[in-house]
Amino acid sequence: MSEILGRDKVIQLLQDGLSAATADQTEITFGGARKSLTRFANNYIHQNVNESNTSIRVRSVFGRKIGSASTNRLDASAIKETIKMAEQLARLQVEDPDFVSLPGPDANTGELSYPEPDQATYFSDPQLRADGAGAICRKAVANGLIAAGAFETTGVEEAVVNSLGLASYYQGTSSHLNTVVMGDAGSGWGERLSRKVGEIDYEAVAEEAVGKALRSQSPIALDPGEYEVILEEYAVAEMLNYMSYLGFGALSIQEDRSFMELGKQIMSPLVTIYDDGNSPEGIVSPFDAEGVHRRKVTLIDKGVANAVVYDSYTANREIGKHNTGHSSGAQGDVGAIPLNMFIGAGDKTKEEMIKSIKRGLWVTRFHYVNPLVPEKAVLTGMTRDGTFLIENGEITRPVKNFRFTQSAVEALNEVVALSSDRRLLPSFAFGNLVPAIHCRRFTFNSATEF
Amino acid sequence: MRDLANVALDTAQQKGASYADIRFVTDRSRNVSVKNGKVESLSNNESQGFGVRVIVNGAWGFSSSSLVTRAEIERVTAEAVQIARASASVFRQPVQLGDPISIQDRYVTPADIDVFSVSLDDQIKILLEADLEMRRVEGIRIANGMISTLKTSKIFASTEGSYIEQELSESGAGIEVYAVNEDGVQKRSYPNAFGGGWETGGFEYVHKLDLPGHARRISEEAIQLLTAPVCPTGVTNLILSSNQVALQVHESCGHPVELDRVMGMEASFAGTSFLTTEKKGNFRYGSDLVNVYADATVPRGLGTFGYDDEGVPAQRTPLILNGIFQDYITDRETAATLGQQSNGTSRADGWNRIPMIRMTNINLEPGNAGSLEDIIAATDEGIFMDTNKSWSIDDKRLNFQFGLEAAWEIKNGKRGQLYRNPAYTGMTPVFWGSCDLIGSRDHWTVWGVPNCGKGEPMQGMHVGHGAAPARFHNIKIFGA
Structure with a gap:
C-alpha cells in the first residue's frame, strides 16, 4: 500500500468490520505505515530499504472473556476471518475479574487536533536521504574519519473504533538521523529527530559527530569509581526510556515493582518529568492503542513522585483513577507506559555546567543499557562515542569507556543543574524532549579497552 | 507463485538490475499466556508480504509490501530499483556476491506433533496447571506462563535461477514467578528467562518441558531468595548453568564473529567487533577446551533451517577450535570480500526486512566434565550462578556484565548458601581463556534465544546456542 487511505475510508473499513462482529464488545485497530531507511557505513550507503505495511487487530469481548x-x-474477507478468530479465542478464555469494559466514547472529549502530516516525510525521496548520508560521509572523509549511520522517514495512519461508539483517527510523520563517526582510537555521535524530514539538519549532525570524533582520539584510561558527571541529552534520553517501562506505568505500581513512591521526594527538586502526546514540541501521537486521547500527566513534579499513567484496564482496577490514554496495546508486564516524555529545561548552558566542575566526566551517550535491579531502576550499560575528562572547568582529555551500574532514580536525585536547551530524541515509540543534566555522583564500576 | 516471482525478477532486469531476488513470506503465530490464574492473552497473528532486493549500478535497493498482487510487485520492484540508484550516488565499490547460486528445493522442519494441531484449550490447561502449582507456594506475587507456536512459509527466487520453498515451525514455552518484600523483587524462571525455552520442530517440545513439574520448585526458590543475603563481591571460580553459558556464547562469541559487524556495517547501532580480520586463524579466543561451531543443521535448534534468505544451504562451520579463532559467520557480500563463499547465515525478520548476517545455532561444543553436579563436586571453592536476569556488553563485545536470578556458594564440592542479585563481569578473551571445565554431551542443550536484536530498522531473530554447564576461574563477582 503506497497511498494514504484517509479518515473516511479507514473508519468505514473498520465500521464495516464491526457490523460483522457478534461479541458483546469489539475493538478494531488499523495501522498503516510507510517506512524508508537509508543506512551507511564505511562512508557509503550499504542498505536502503522501503516498507509499506498495514495491520488490523481485533479484540473481542464476551462478558469478561477477551x-x-x-x-x-x-480485504473484507480477511477482516471478517480475523474477527471470527478473535471471537473463537474469546470463547475459549476464562473470565478476567479485573476487566470491566473497553473504553467508551465518553473516554474522549472534544475533537482531536494534530498537525497535518508532512508529505515530504510521508513519501520521502530516497535521493533526499542519500544526500544526507552523503553529506556526513564527505565530511568524515575530509577529516580522515569513517562514518556510519541511518536516515529514516516514517509515515503512519492509525485508527481505532469499537462497538461502544469510540472512533479515533490520525496521520503522522517522523524522521530520524543518527551517525557515529570513527577514527583509529575514538568516535563521535550525532542524532536528530523531527516530525519533518526537511527539519533534519544533516550538516549540523555531521559537524557535531566529526568534531567529537576528532576530540575523542587517543583516550586515556581512568580508574572506575564515582564521578561527578554531565550527561548529554543522548544519555539522558536513554536512561529515561528505561524508566518509562520500569516504573512510570500503573501496572508496575499495582504489582509492587515500581521505583515510584507516590507523594515522596525521590529526585532533585530541579527535576520535573511529564508526558504529553499532544505537544507540538514532540512527535505527536494523540491517542493510545485503545483510541483514548492522551492526557498530559506530570510524573515527577519538582522531584516528587506525582503520578503514573493508566490504560482502561489498570484504571478500572483502582477506585478513583482515570484512564490517561497510555495503553501500549502490549500484554504481559508492560501495560500503560509514557512514550512522549519531557524533562523540564534548566537555566544553564552546557558551558556553564562544565565550568562548575572541578573534576568530572562528560558522557555523550550510553550503549546496551539493561536493568540490573528493575524495581530500583538500577541500570547497567557502557559509555560510548565521546567520554571526556573535565578538569578545573574545562574538557581536557578523552577517556576510555566505562561501564556504569547506577540507579537512574538516584542519579536524578543528584541533579544540580539542567541545560536550558533541550533535544528531541527517540522514545521506545515516539519522542522525548530532554536537557543535558549535571549530577553530583554517578557510579562507574569497570572500564573497557577503548 | 513462480509467475509472481518472475514478475519481480523480469521487471528488475528490464529496469537495469544486475541481480534481483524476491522473498514471499507468511508468518503465523499463536500465543497463549496466563498470569495469576487467569488467561492474560490469547492471540492469533498473521503477516504476509514480499520483499524485493536488487543490485543496480553496483548498489543495493530493497522495497517491500504487504499487498501481494502483480501490479504491486511491479510497483515495489521499480521502487527498489529507484532506491538502488539513490544508493549508488554514495558508494565506494560495487557489491560482489561471489559465485552464482542456483538451487531448486523444498525444506520442511521435521516435527512429530504439528504445532497448530494442539488445541488452545489444551495449551491453556497446561499453563493453568503450572500456574496453580506456582501459586500454591505462599508469598508468590506474580505467576506467569506462556506458550507460543509459529509457522513461517517462505519462497525465495533469484535471477541466478534459484527457487526454494521452506515451511518452518517452532514452539516456545516457559513459566516465571515474582516474589516481593521490602528488600525488593525476586524472580525465578523455567526453563529459561525472557521467553522460556524454544526449539524448531513440533509441539512435542512443550510436552517435554513439563512446565507443571517445575512450577513449585521455582516458586520455593523465589521465596527463599527474598531473605537470602546479597551475593558477595570477590574473585572466584564461577560455575554457570547451561542456559547462562548459552547467553554468554551469544553475547561474547556469536555477535563478535558476525563479519558485517567486523566490517563496520553495524557501527552506528549495535557496534563493531574486537575480532578484526588479521585475527582470523591465529587469535587465542579461549582455553584449549573452547570449541565453537555455527551449525544451522543441528536438529531442533532454533537457528536451524534448510536455506538462508539468500538461498545458501544451511551449514556447520567451525568458528573456534581448541581456543583459536577460525572463521566468521558470513553472507554472500561479506564472504566475497574475504575471497570466501557464504556460510549461509543471512536471514531477515519477515518479508519487510532485508537479510543480514544473523547467528544460526552458535554452539559451544560439549566437554567431558559430566553434569552440573559433577562440576560442583569437582570445585573446592566458588559460586554457581543460574539463569539470566540482565545482560550488557560494550560495542566491540569485550567488557560484559551479567546479572542472574540466583547463586549458591560452592564449598568442598557442595552447594551451600543461597545468594540473591548475583552478577559477574569480565572481558571476552580473558573470560573464555579461564574456562577449565565444560559439561558432557548428555548435559548439553541447544537453547533457543527468540529475542536477538540487530540492524536498523530493528530485526528480531530466533537463534540457538548449544551449551552445557561450565566453569571459569578468577572471575569478578558481585551483588547488585
Whole structure:
C-alpha cells in the first residue's frame, strides 16, 4: 500500500468490520505505515530499504472473556476471518475479574487536533536521504574519519473504533538521523529527530559527530569509581526510556515493582518529568492503542513522585483513577507506559555546567543499557562515542569507556543543574524532549579497552 | 507463485538490475499466556508480504509490501530499483556476491506433533496447571506462563535461477514467578528467562518441558531468595548453568564473529567487533577446551533451517577450535570480500526486512566434565550462578556484565548458601581463556534465544546456542 487511505475510508473499513462482529464488545485497530531507511557505513550507503505495511487487530469481548487476533491483509474477507478468530479465542478464555469494559466514547472529549502530516516525510525521496548520508560521509572523509549511520522517514495512519461508539483517527510523520563517526582510537555521535524530514539538519549532525570524533582520539584510561558527571541529552534520553517501562506505568505500581513512591521526594527538586502526546514540541501521537486521547500527566513534579499513567484496564482496577490514554496495546508486564516524555529545561548552558566542575566526566551517550535491579531502576550499560575528562572547568582529555551500574532514580536525585536547551530524541515509540543534566555522583564500576 | 516471482525478477532486469531476488513470506503465530490464574492473552497473528532486493549500478535497493498482487510487485520492484540508484550516488565499490547460486528445493522442519494441531484449550490447561502449582507456594506475587507456536512459509527466487520453498515451525514455552518484600523483587524462571525455552520442530517440545513439574520448585526458590543475603563481591571460580553459558556464547562469541559487524556495517547501532580480520586463524579466543561451531543443521535448534534468505544451504562451520579463532559467520557480500563463499547465515525478520548476517545455532561444543553436579563436586571453592536476569556488553563485545536470578556458594564440592542479585563481569578473551571445565554431551542443550536484536530498522531473530554447564576461574563477582 503506497497511498494514504484517509479518515473516511479507514473508519468505514473498520465500521464495516464491526457490523460483522457478534461479541458483546469489539475493538478494531488499523495501522498503516510507510517506512524508508537509508543506512551507511564505511562512508557509503550499504542498505536502503522501503516498507509499506498495514495491520488490523481485533479484540473481542464476551462478558469478561477477551480474545485477540491480527492480520496484515485489508480485504473484507480477511477482516471478517480475523474477527471470527478473535471471537473463537474469546470463547475459549476464562473470565478476567479485573476487566470491566473497553473504553467508551465518553473516554474522549472534544475533537482531536494534530498537525497535518508532512508529505515530504510521508513519501520521502530516497535521493533526499542519500544526500544526507552523503553529506556526513564527505565530511568524515575530509577529516580522515569513517562514518556510519541511518536516515529514516516514517509515515503512519492509525485508527481505532469499537462497538461502544469510540472512533479515533490520525496521520503522522517522523524522521530520524543518527551517525557515529570513527577514527583509529575514538568516535563521535550525532542524532536528530523531527516530525519533518526537511527539519533534519544533516550538516549540523555531521559537524557535531566529526568534531567529537576528532576530540575523542587517543583516550586515556581512568580508574572506575564515582564521578561527578554531565550527561548529554543522548544519555539522558536513554536512561529515561528505561524508566518509562520500569516504573512510570500503573501496572508496575499495582504489582509492587515500581521505583515510584507516590507523594515522596525521590529526585532533585530541579527535576520535573511529564508526558504529553499532544505537544507540538514532540512527535505527536494523540491517542493510545485503545483510541483514548492522551492526557498530559506530570510524573515527577519538582522531584516528587506525582503520578503514573493508566490504560482502561489498570484504571478500572483502582477506585478513583482515570484512564490517561497510555495503553501500549502490549500484554504481559508492560501495560500503560509514557512514550512522549519531557524533562523540564534548566537555566544553564552546557558551558556553564562544565565550568562548575572541578573534576568530572562528560558522557555523550550510553550503549546496551539493561536493568540490573528493575524495581530500583538500577541500570547497567557502557559509555560510548565521546567520554571526556573535565578538569578545573574545562574538557581536557578523552577517556576510555566505562561501564556504569547506577540507579537512574538516584542519579536524578543528584541533579544540580539542567541545560536550558533541550533535544528531541527517540522514545521506545515516539519522542522525548530532554536537557543535558549535571549530577553530583554517578557510579562507574569497570572500564573497557577503548 | 513462480509467475509472481518472475514478475519481480523480469521487471528488475528490464529496469537495469544486475541481480534481483524476491522473498514471499507468511508468518503465523499463536500465543497463549496466563498470569495469576487467569488467561492474560490469547492471540492469533498473521503477516504476509514480499520483499524485493536488487543490485543496480553496483548498489543495493530493497522495497517491500504487504499487498501481494502483480501490479504491486511491479510497483515495489521499480521502487527498489529507484532506491538502488539513490544508493549508488554514495558508494565506494560495487557489491560482489561471489559465485552464482542456483538451487531448486523444498525444506520442511521435521516435527512429530504439528504445532497448530494442539488445541488452545489444551495449551491453556497446561499453563493453568503450572500456574496453580506456582501459586500454591505462599508469598508468590506474580505467576506467569506462556506458550507460543509459529509457522513461517517462505519462497525465495533469484535471477541466478534459484527457487526454494521452506515451511518452518517452532514452539516456545516457559513459566516465571515474582516474589516481593521490602528488600525488593525476586524472580525465578523455567526453563529459561525472557521467553522460556524454544526449539524448531513440533509441539512435542512443550510436552517435554513439563512446565507443571517445575512450577513449585521455582516458586520455593523465589521465596527463599527474598531473605537470602546479597551475593558477595570477590574473585572466584564461577560455575554457570547451561542456559547462562548459552547467553554468554551469544553475547561474547556469536555477535563478535558476525563479519558485517567486523566490517563496520553495524557501527552506528549495535557496534563493531574486537575480532578484526588479521585475527582470523591465529587469535587465542579461549582455553584449549573452547570449541565453537555455527551449525544451522543441528536438529531442533532454533537457528536451524534448510536455506538462508539468500538461498545458501544451511551449514556447520567451525568458528573456534581448541581456543583459536577460525572463521566468521558470513553472507554472500561479506564472504566475497574475504575471497570466501557464504556460510549461509543471512536471514531477515519477515518479508519487510532485508537479510543480514544473523547467528544460526552458535554452539559451544560439549566437554567431558559430566553434569552440573559433577562440576560442583569437582570445585573446592566458588559460586554457581543460574539463569539470566540482565545482560550488557560494550560495542566491540569485550567488557560484559551479567546479572542472574540466583547463586549458591560452592564449598568442598557442595552447594551451600543461597545468594540473591548475583552478577559477574569480565572481558571476552580473558573470560573464555579461564574456562577449565565444560559439561558432557548428555548435559548439553541447544537453547533457543527468540529475542536477538540487530540492524536498523530493528530485526528480531530466533537463534540457538548449544551449551552445557561450565566453569571459569578468577572471575569478578558481585551483588547488585
